[in-house]
Amino acid sequence: MLDEKKIAFLILASLYILAVGLFTSISLMVGFHLLMIPAILYCAKNYDWKKFPRSGWALLAFAVALILSVGVNQSIIARPMKNVFKVKYFLLGALSIIPLQFYFNQYLDSEKRKKVLRTLLLALLISAGIATLSGLIGYLTHFNPLRMVTVDYGRNAGLFGMLITYAHQIAWLSLFLVVICFNYRDFEYLISKKWLYCSMVLSVIGLFTTYTRGAWLAFLAGCLIINKKLTGLLLLFCTVTVILLSLHDAHFWEEHILRQTSNSKRLGSALAAAKAFQEKPLFGYGYLNFEPFSQSIKSHYQLRNPDFGGHAHNEFLEILATSGILGACFFLLWLGLWIKEILQRGGLTSRMLIPFVAAFLVSGLTHVSLIDGENTFFLMIVYALSGVL
Numbered sequence: 001m002l003d004e005k006k007i008a009f010l011i012l013a014s015l016y017i018l019a020v021g022l023f024t025s026i027s028l029m030v031g032f033h034l035l036m037i038p039a040i041l042y043c044a045k046n047y048d049w050k051k052f053p054r055s056g057w058a059l060l061a062f063a064v065a066l067i068l069s070v071g072v073n074q075s076i077i078a079r080p081m082k083n084v085f086k087v088k089y090f091l092l093g094a095l096s097i098i099p100l101q102f103y104f105n106q107y108l109d110s111e112k113r114k115k116v117l118r119t120l121l122l123a124l125l126i127s128a129g130i131a132t133l134s135g136l137i138g139y140l141t142h143f144n145p146l147r148m149v150t151v152d153y154g155r156n157a158g159l160f161g162m163l164i165t166y167a168h169q170i171a172w173l174s175l176f177l178v179v180i181c182f183n184y185r186d187f188e189y190l191i192s193k194k195w196l197y198c199s200m201v202l203s204v205i206g207l208f209t210t211y212t213r214g215a216w217l218a219f220l221a222g223c224l225i226i227n228k229k230l231t232g233l234l235l236l237f238c239t240v241t242v243i244l245l246s247l248h249d250a251h252f253w254e255e256h257i258l259r260q261t262s263n264s265k266r267l268g269s270a271l272a273a274a275k276a277f278q279e280k281p282l283f284g285y286g287y288l289n290f291e292p293f294s295q296s297i298k299s300h301y302q303l304r305n306p307d308f309g310g311h312a313h314n315e316f317l318e319i320l321a322t323s324g325i326l327g328a329c330f331f332l333l334w335l336g337l338w339i340k341e342i343l344q345r346g347g348l349t350s351r352m353l354i355p356f357v358a359a360f361l362v363s364g365l366t367h368v369s370l371i372d373g374e375n376t377f378f379l380m381i382v383y384a385l386s387g388v389l
Contacts, residue, residue, distance in 0.1 A: 315364025
C-alpha cells in the first residue's frame, strides 16, 4: 500500500531522474513519467480541484485537442496510437502540479525544501555541464568521449548529438542562471557564487558554440527583459567574436551565420505548414502528422525545397498544421493564462519566469519545442514548478 512517505519518495526520485536526464538521456527521463503517475493518482484523491490553476485546465484542454486531431485524421496517420501516446507530456505536465504541491508545500518543511532544491539544482548543473563539455570536446576533436563515437557536426551538439534540441535547452538553462545571478540574494541558499559563475560561463560557451541563431535570439530576448545593459554587452561580445572567427575562417560567416540553404528550407517548411492549415483548418493533419506530408504539400503547391521534409520550424505554424484552430486556441489560452498567473504572483516569480516565457516564444519562431521530447520535458517541469514554488 502506498502512503505519504512512499509517495514523497516517488516524487523525489522522479525529480532526480529529470534533473540528471534532461541533458544526458531521453530514455532515463521516461522514469519521471512512470514514477509521477502513481503520485498523481494518490494525491488527486484528496486534492481541492478548485485550486487547480486555470492554465492547467487550458493545458489539459490543449492535450484533448491534440488527441481529437489524431482521432479525426487516423485514416492518414501511420500509427495513430503512437501519436496519442505522445500527448502524455502535456497531460502529465499539467497534472504533476498536484503531487508537486503536496510534496513541496505540505510534506516538506522549509529547511528540507531548501535542501531538496539545492541538491536537485546541483544534479541538473553537473549533468548539463557534462553534456556541454562532451559536446565541446566533440566539436573541437570530432570525437565524443562519453558516447565513444566520431562526430562531425562542426558545432557543439551536446551529449545527445541532437544539435537544435541541445541549443535551445542550453539557452533556457543559461537564461535561468543569469536570472539567479541578478537575484542572487534570493538564491544564495541554493548555490554558491563559485558554482553559479562556473556553470553560467560554461553554459553560455556551450550555447555560443552551437552556432544556432534561433537559440541565440531566444537567450538574448530573455536577457533583454532581465537587464538591457547585459543584452548590449552580450550583443557586442557576439559581434566581436563572430568577426574574429570570420577572419580566422573565411567560410565561418556563410556556414554558421548566413546559412542561406537552411533559411530557404525553413521558409519552405513554414509555407507548407500554412498550406496544411488552409486545407484542414479545424483539426489540422493530426498531432505529429505534418512532417510525413510536408514534401507532398510542397510539391503540390510548388513551394521551395520540395525534397526537404520535416516539421514547420515554427511553433505556432506547426500547431495550426497539426491540430488546427482548435489546438491553436487552447495553446494560446494556456500560454496567456500562464503569463497572467506569473504576473499576478509578481516579485521573484515574475523576474524568474517572464524572461523564460519570452525565450520560449522566440525559440518557437525557428524551432518546434512541443514535438521535441527533451525540450518538452524542460518546458513542462518549469510550468509545473512555477505554480508550486
